[in-house]
Amino acid sequence: MSRRDADAEADEFADRGRYRRFVNPRWARALRLVGCDREWTHGEGVHLIDSQGRRVLDAIAGYGAATVGHNHPRVIEALRSALDRRTPGMVHFGIPPLAGALAEALLRRSAPSLDKVLFTNSGTEGIEAAIKLARASTGRAMIVHCDHSFHGFTTGSLSLVGVDSLREGFGELLPSRRIPFGDLEALERALSPRDAAAFVVEPVQGKGVRIPPDGWLPEAQRLCRRVGTLLVIDEVQTAFGRTGAMFECVSQGVDDPDVVVVSKALSGGMIPVGAVLARERIWRAMFSSLDRALVHSSTFHQAPLAMSAALAVLELIDDERLVERSARLGSRLRASLESLRSRHRSLGEVRGRGLMIAIDLEPPRPLRGRLESMLWPQGFVMSLLSEGAVLAQVVSQRSATVKFTPPLVLDEAGVDRIVAAVDLALARADSGVIDGSLAALARMARNFLRREPTRSLDAVTRSVRRHPAP
Numbered sequence: 135m136s137r138r139d140a141d142a143e144a145d146e147f148a149d150r151g152r153y154r155r156f157v158n159p160r161w162a163r164a165l166r167l168v169g170c171d172r173e174w175t176h177g178e179g180v181h182l183i184d185s186q187g188r189r190v191l192d193a194i195a196g197y198g199a200a201t202v203g204h205n206h207p208r209v210i211e212a213l214r215s216a217l218d219r220r221t222p223g224m225v226h227f228g229i230p231p232l233a234g235a236l237a238e239a240l241l242r243r244s245a246p247s248l249d250k251v252l253f254t255n256s257g258t259e260g261i262e263a264a265i266k267l268a269r270a271s272t273g274r275a276m277i278v279h280c281d282h283s284f285h286g287f288t289t290g291s292l293s294l295v296g297v298d299s300l301r302e303g304f305g306e307l308l309p310s311r312r313i314p315f316g317d318l319e320a321l322e323r324a325l326s327p328r329d330a331a332a333f334v335v336e337p338v339q340g341k342g343v344r345i346p347p348d349g350w351l352p353e354a355q356r357l358c359r360r361v362g363t364l365l366v367i368d369e370v371q372t373a374f375g376r377t378g379a380m381f382e383c384v385s386q387g388v389d390d391p392d393v394v395v396v397s398k399a400l401s402g403g404m405i406p407v408g409a410v411l412a413r414e415r416i417w418r419a420m421f422s423s424l425d426r427a428l429v430h431s432s433t434f435h436q437a438p439l440a441m442s443a444a445l446a447v448l449e450l451i452d453d454e455r456l457v458e459r460s461a462r463l464g465s466r467l468r469a470s471l472e473s474l475r476s477r478h479r480s481l482g483e484v485r486g487r488g489l490m491i492a493i494d495l496e497p498p499r500p501l502r503g504r505l506e507s508m509l510w511p512q513g514f515v516m517s518l519l520s521e522g523a524v525l526a527q528v529v530s531q532r533s534a535t536v537k538f539t540p541p542l543v544l545d546e547a548g549v550d551r552i553v554a555a556v557d558l559a560l561a562r563a564d565s566g567v568i569d570g571s572l573a574a575l576a577r578m579a580r581n582f583l584r585r586e587p588t589r590s591l592d593a594v595t596r597s598v599r600r601h602p603a604p
């Protein structure tokens with residue numbers, strides 16, 4: 135090893151130590167447990183490269199944010215030229231130069247019912263803003279949401295998350311009512327007291343990639359309208375081509391939504407940014423007079439770098455026809471994964487839209503003990519990473535679901551590589567080879583438990599599953 139390599143390795147080791155010590159030791163340990171405590175030193179298109187030069191196809195893409203791939207030259211160029219222009223950062227008392235242009239670019243691509251844009255720095259902030267818009271415009275407090283939904287970790291958004299383990303331990307949240315995803319009768323019942331400001335819903339649920347029955351979303355909108363409840367569509371994960379449509383709600387038949395929340399892919403995952411698109415009358419209810427012009431804002435929103443990156447990404451999506459590409463490659467990926475079912479006992483349902491795809495796993499034999507059963511899917515994604523060089527994640531705590539959200543700049547060869555990696559990991563699973571790494575994983579988890587005696591087995595498994603492990 136050269137002196138430079140040795141120094142780099144020592145630095146990396148020190149970085150990991152610092153992260154463990156000062157940031158999140160539990161997450162660092164969970165990453166170690168699932169074989170993913172690597173340092174990704176470079177990102178290049180659909181690939182991540184680690185400090186040892188190992189090249190991996192990134193099928194998580196920052197929870198679906200890096201739609202244009204890592205470090206797209208046109209996004210870098212846009213950021214560079216924004217820096218070169220020496221525009222000031224967050225002045226606030228002045229007209230931000232690029233916010234109007236980005237708002238117009240967003241509205242031009244969205245449904246005609248939407249006329250105003252509120253910028254945010256994240257998806258959860260967008261949901262918070264949408265809750266305030268809905269409360270201001272209806273004068274009601276209650277929000278209806280779905281089982282298994284995910285809308286963010288801040289307390290307002292968390293009130294609408296349909297996963298109890300994520301809500302536990304934080305005290306009282308906002309008043310909310312939960313219904314099964316895709317159930318119109320339950321929605322009608324939940325809306326019937328006429329006290330709901332909004333029904334907040336993902337058009338395709340990110341957790342587990344659940345797709346609603348055909349026609350459910352337009353019907354949900356009709357029910358909402360009947361009782362004066364706003365339909366807030368959370369497109370934080372789905373918008374801008376992820377599902378093979380610019381906006382998934384429009385492709386499902388809601389072409390005049392009240393409020394749509396976006397983030398993630400808007401800046402291609404490089405700079406935090408988000409936006410809430412709303413009807414004029416809803417916007418007016420919140421910003422109802424001159425003295426309420428700043429009734430909702432934040433220090434970093436509509437920052438020039440974020441606006442520049444987002445404008446470049448929207449142009450890229452058009453120029454490289456990424457929406458169509460996602461639809462085409464997503465069909466190919468789904469069909470190829472589906473074709474593996476005839477050969478592998480461990481592969482259950484394959485589902486998804488565009489390049490937002492999930493597979494359910496079924497262990498080929500009864501597993502020994504609860505720990506192994508719960509960690510088995512993790513062993514599968516570890517095999518995907520170590521042998522197939524594909525980074526994917528387990529998404530669901532209760533079912534063994536693996537999710538793929540690669541960058542939309544993926545090509546046919548990339549699709550085939552994901553399929554080959556899944557094929558190999560399934561073959562390993564069918565023949566019991568995964569059990570080797572699983573046994574090691576279970577051993578590590580037991581050690582982990584011994585060192586953390588207050589934590590239950592479920593808590594450990596939840597912490598491993600909840601995080602975007604490989």
Ligand SMILES: Cc1ncc(COP(=O)(O)O)c(C=O)c1O
Binds near residue numbers: 258340
């Ligand atoms: C559908 C959905 N809504 C909201 C959020 C929260 O976004 P953020 O992590 O930017 O706060 C996410 C994040 O994964 C999401 O998938």
